[in-house]
Amino acid sequence: MTAATILDKPLGFALTEEQILIRDAVREIAQGEFAPRAYEVDKNHRFPRENWDLMGQSDLLGLPFPEEYGGSGMDHVSYSLAVEELAKACATTSVIYSAHVSLCASPIFIFGTQEQKQKWLVPMCQGKKMGAFALSEPGSGSDAAAAKCTAVLNGDHFILNNSKNWITNGIEADYYLVIAQTDSKLKHKGLVALIVEKGAPGFTFGKLEDKLGIKGSSTCQINFEDTPVPVANMLGQIGDGFKVAMVTLDGGRIGIASQAVGIAQGAIDHAMKYAKERVAFNQTINQFQAIQFMLAEMQTNVDAARLLTHNACVAQDRGEKFSPLAAQAKLYASEVAMATTVKCVQIFGGYGYVTDYPVERYMRDAKITEIYEGTSEVQRLVIAASVLK
Ligand code: CAA
Numbered sequence: 241m242t243a244a245t246i247l248d249k250p251l252g253f254a255l256t257e258e259q260i261l262i263r264d265a266v267r268e269i270a271q272g273e274f275a276p277r278a279y280e281v282d283k284n285h286r287f288p289r290e291n292w293d294l295m296g297q298s299d300l301l302g303l304p305f306p307e308e309y310g311g312s313g314m315d316h317v318s319y320s321l322a323v324e325e326l327a328k329a330c331a332t333t334s335v336i337y338s339a340h341v342s343l344c345a346s347p348i349f350i351f352g353t354q355e356q357k358q359k360w361l362v363p364m365c366q367g368k369k370m371g372a373f374a375l376s377e378p379g380s381g382s383d384a385a386a387a388k389c390t391a392v393l394n395g396d397h398f399i400l401n402n403s404k405n406w407i408t409n410g411i412e413a414d415y416y417l418v419i420a421q422t423d424s425k426l427k428h429k430g431l432v433a434l435i436v437e438k439g440a441p442g443f444t445f446g447k448l449e450d451k452l453g454i455k456g457s458s459t460c461q462i463n464f465e466d467t468p469v470p471v472a473n474m475l476g477q478i479g480d481g482f483k484v485a486m487v488t489l490d491g492g493r494i495g496i497a498s499q500a501v502g503i504a505q506g507a508i509d510h511a512m513k514y515a516k517e518r519v520a521f522n523q524t525i526n527q528f529q530a531i532q533f534m535l536a537e538m539q540t541n542v543d544a545a546r547l548l549t550h551n552a553c554v555a556q557d558r559g560e561k562f563s564p565l566a567a568q569a570k571l572y573a574s575e576v577a578m579a580t581t582v583k584c585v586q587i588f589g590g591y592g593y594v595t596d597y598p599v600e601r602y603m604r605d606a607k608i609t610e611i612y613e614g615t616s617e618v619q620r621l622v623i624a625a626s627v628l629k
Contacts, residue, residue, distance in 0.1 A: 253547065255317070262303075262314060263321040269298055270329035278330035281456035282601050285448075287412055288456050291333045296367020301340060305349050309357055310365035316491075316553035320498040324546070327502025328509070331605035332456035334502060338495035339408040339457075340364065343613075344371025344417050347433065347488040351475040360415055360435060372413035373492075374404035374436075374462060375485050381406075382618050384419075384485055385428035389464065391420035393478075396471050398422075398434060400464035403446070406612070410460035411445045414438050417488070418469075419481045431481025435473040442467040453604035490563045492613045494556065497549040497569035500577035500609040504542045507584040507602040511535065514588055514597070531587060538580045545573035564626035571619035574609035581606040 255263070274291050281288045295301055304319045305311025319341065327334035345364045348357060348371075363369040380386040391398040400420055407416070416436045423430035436443060446461030475484050512535060515526035525531050552565035581603035585592035592599050610616045 253550065255321075258314070259318050259321060262318040263325060265298070266300065266322045266325040267328075269294060270325045270333075274326065274333050275329035278332070278601070279595070279598065281330065281332055282453075283455075283595070285450070285455045287458050288330070288333060288336075289412075291330070292336060292370065292412075293367070295333075295337060300337065301367045302345065302361075302365025303341065305345065305361065305365055309349065310362045315557045316494065317550050317557070320494060320549055320553050323495050323498035324502035324505065327499040327605075328506035330456075331499065331503050331602070332454045334499045335408055335454050335457050335608075336370075336412075338492070338499060339373060340371045340413075342492040342495040343373030343408070343488055344413075344415060346491050347373075347417055347475060347484055348435070350487060351433070351480070351484055356435070356472075356475070364415065369414040370409055370412055372407050372409040372416045373488065374407050374416050374418040375489075376405045378403055378405050378461070382615060385431070385482055387419055387421050387431060388424075389418065389420045390424075391422050391432050391434060391469070393422065393471070394468075397468040398432070398471065398474075400434070400436065400442075400467040400469055403461050403463045405461050406449070407460055407462050408457055408612070410448065410458035410462075412458045416462065417475070417484075418464075419485050422478050426479070428482035429479050431485070432478050433475040433481045433484035434469045435475065436464075436467065436469050437473075440467050440469065451608075453601070453606070453608055486563075489613055490566050491556065493566040493570040493619070494549060494552050494562075496609050496613045497545070497552070497566070497573040500570070500573035500606065501542060501546045501549055503602050503606050503609065504538070504545065504573070504577040504580040507581045507599050507606075508535065508538050508542060510597065510599055510602075511538075511584040511587045514591075525587070534583055534587060538583060541576045542580060545569070545576045548572050564623050567614070567619040567622035567626075570609075570614065571616050571623065574606075575616060577606040577609050578603075 302311030303314050307313050323334050323338050348361045389402040418434050418436050422432050442465040444463045449459040515531050518525045549569040552562050552569045555562035555565050584599045
C-alpha cells in the first residue's frame, strides 16, 4: 500500500530499473515482514533481531559497498530508497539499518586500510557483525569537538576513558566507531577515530534509554575504564577524528532524510486509506476539501523532500561535495516528517491519538529525525556556511 508519488511518473529525474527493483524488493520485505510487527516492537521496546537477520539474508546490510567487501555495489539513491521503505513500515528498523551502514560501515569503507576493511567491513556487509557510532557525550552533542572521552597513547595501544551517549544499536552492536580526544589543548585537531570491539576490557554499557519513539532500537550510554584499543584500530591518523566524524555524518544525514521521507510517506499512506473509509456527514471524509487540501499539501512536501534527498545522493555518487545538500535534505525532510505526521493524526481525529491505528507511532518516530545526526539548527549552520561562502 503506497500513494502515487511524482517519482512513479518522473519529470526529468527517473529512477533506473535497478533502483526500482531494489525499492520494490525492500518494500515487499518491509510491508510483508516488518510492518506487521512494528506495533509490538514499539509497544514492548523490543529490538527486532529477526528484522536484522532478514536484512542480512536479503543482502541489504552492505547495499552501497563494493562486492569485493561482501556488499551489493549499489548507488546511494538505492540506499536511500531502501531506508525510506524500511521507515515507511517500521522506523525502528530503518535506524538500526542506517546507523549500521552510514555511521559505521561507511567510515570504515572511506577511511579504512585494506586490512581494516577485510577485518570489519566484510563481516558487517555479510550481516555477521553490527556497527554503531559513538560521537556524542553526556556533556556534548552539537559541539562535537568538545569531546571529553580520552584516548591516551601507550605503546601500541590507546587507553580509553569516560563515556559516550545516545549510541544507536547500543548494546546490540559488535563494532563501535568511537571519536576520542588525544590532547584537549588541540581541540578538534586532537581527536582520533577508533574501532572498539564489544568485549574489550573496561568497556561497559549504561542503562537503555526509554525513548519517545523508535522504541525498538537500542540506545544507551557506553563507558570506558582504562580500555585498551590497538593503534591498528585507528581510522586515519591521530587528529583525523573530527574529519572522520563530519564525513560520516554527511552520509548519515542522507540516511536520516530518507528515514524522515519514509515516516512521512507511511503516515500519509495510512491517512489516505482512512480518509477513503471514514464516513462523516454522510460521505467519506476524503470528499471534504479540507482533507483533500491537507493530503495534497502533505504529498507535495514529501515529494519535494524525497527529491532533495535523492539530489544529495546523486552528488555523493558523483564524488561531488554533498555536505550542504545532505544538510538541506535532512533539515527539510525531518521538518516535513514532523509536520506531516501531526496532520495525519489530525485526519484520524480521536483514533489518531490512540494506538488502534499506527499514526501516533509515526508522529513519535518523526521527532527524532529533527534531533539526531545533527539537530535542525546544526543543519541550518552547515547550509548557512555554504551559502554565505
Ligand atoms: N567534511 C570534512 N571536514 C569538515 C566538515 C565536513 N563535512 N565539516 C567541518 N570540517 C572540518 C573543517 O574544514 C575544519 O577543518 P580545519 O580545522 O582543518 O580548518 C574543521 O572540520 C572544523 O570545522 P568547524 O570549525 O566548522 O567545526 P565546528 O566545531 O564549528 O562544528 C558543526 C561544526 C557543524 C556544528 C559540527 O560540530 C556538527 O556537525 N555538530 C553536530 C554533531 C552531530 O551531528 N552529532 C550527532 C551525533 S550521532 C547521533 O546522533 C547518534 C546516533 O547514533 C544516531
